[in-house]
Amino acid sequence: MLRHLNDELRQQQPSVQLLQVVRIKGKGFGVLAGRDISAGERLLEESPLMRAAPTHGDEPVLQNVERAALSLTAADQANLFSLHQHTGRFGEEKTLEGVWMTNALPLDHGFSGIFLQAARFNHDCCPSAYACWNGQLEKETVHAIADIKRGSEITISYFREGTRLERQEHLQSAFGFECLCAMCGLTGAALEKSDVRQERIRELDEVILAASQAHRPKKEVLALVEERIHLLGEEGFAPSRAKRTMVDAIQVCQAHGDVKGASEWARKARKLVLISGGADSPELALHDEVIQTARGRSSGQAVGSQLADGLAKAGM
Numbered sequence: 001m002l003r004h005l006n007d008e009l010r011q012q013q014p015s016v017q018l019l020q021v022v023r024i025k026g027k028g029f030g031v032l033a034g035r036d037i038s039a040g041e042r043l044l045e046e047s048p049l050m051r052a053a054p055t056h057g058d059e060p061v062l063q064n065v066e067r068a069a070l071s072l073t074a075a076d077q078a079n080l081f082s083l084h085q086h087t088g089r090f091g092e093e094k095t096l097e098g099v100w101m102t103n104a105l106p107l108d109h110g111f112s113g114i115f116l117q118a119a120r121f122n123h124d125c126c127p128s129a130y131a132c133w134n135g136q137l138e139k140e141t142v143h144a145i146a147d148i149k150r151g152s153e154i155t156i157s158y159f160r161e162g163t164r165l166e167r168q169e170h171l172q173s174a175f176g177f178e179c180l181c182a183m184c185g186l187t188g189a190a191l192e193k194s195d196v197r198q199e200r201i202r203e204l205d206e207v208i209l210a211a212s213q214a215h216r217p218k219k220e221v222l223a224l225v226e227e228r229i230h231l232l233g234e235e236g237f238a239p240s241r242a243k244r245t246m247v248d249a250i251q252v253c254q255a256h257g258d259v260k261g262a263s264e265w266a267r268k269a270r271k272l273v274l275i276s277g278g279a280d281s282p283e284l285a286l287h288d289e290v291i292q293t294a295r296g297r298s299s300g301q302a303v304g305s306q307l308a309d310g311l312a313k314a315g316m
Ligand SMILES: [Zn+2]
Pocket: 124, 125, 126, 167, 179, 180, 181, 182, 183, 184
């Protein structure tokens, strides 16, 4: 299996093997950088091995998963069952439900999918890469969001902000592992500071939304936006983590008729989309439309809500 994966990765990157799938002690498989990597580089684009439709009516989603799995070749079924399963929740013996629930990633329109290669990236609470579904390409893409040294493990995040305890509890219950990342390894005053920041970062998400909905003055809401972006940076997150907060800023400016302000935030967000989603990310078009609106070349109708929808789909 390991050889098969590395062969596939080599075919995608004929000159230099960008990614190396290796066994990492205590983590099962993991992905290492085969060379120095710069923020913004596309590390992977992968079609789903299988995808399952969302639940409709009374039909449980598992039936859709079973149907999709039955249409796989025997070799792909074996590949599917080579993936990790959360043994604490689903037991030692692998089941379709266990493998699916442990590895499925959101696509769009409520669909979920399994990716053999993307599934090999381990979690880090402060990751060096970002994985998202590109509906235009019909592929999951993974981009470096920070510079990564050759030989370092490349990680993505399975979970968003929270205190160390909240993150550990969630990762243990949803995925069955204890996170040993640098952020989770903090102790004493450093841990306390990190936890306070993480709580405020999460709280600000709701505070910004509530302030926008209550039509608070633009200056007041944008100060909250700036505070959240500042805290994300202080916590050591890659700049792209601030993308969704910038969309909040775009929407606040739009709600106040500030076309120029919206355009300026869209420019900033666009740079982050390029890093985390690439030049073919469908999100870019949404930001371009906001920028065009400021130039008087587009009506900009409903762009704000499209942006929010696009990012929600991308899980940001
Ligand atoms: Zn962690």
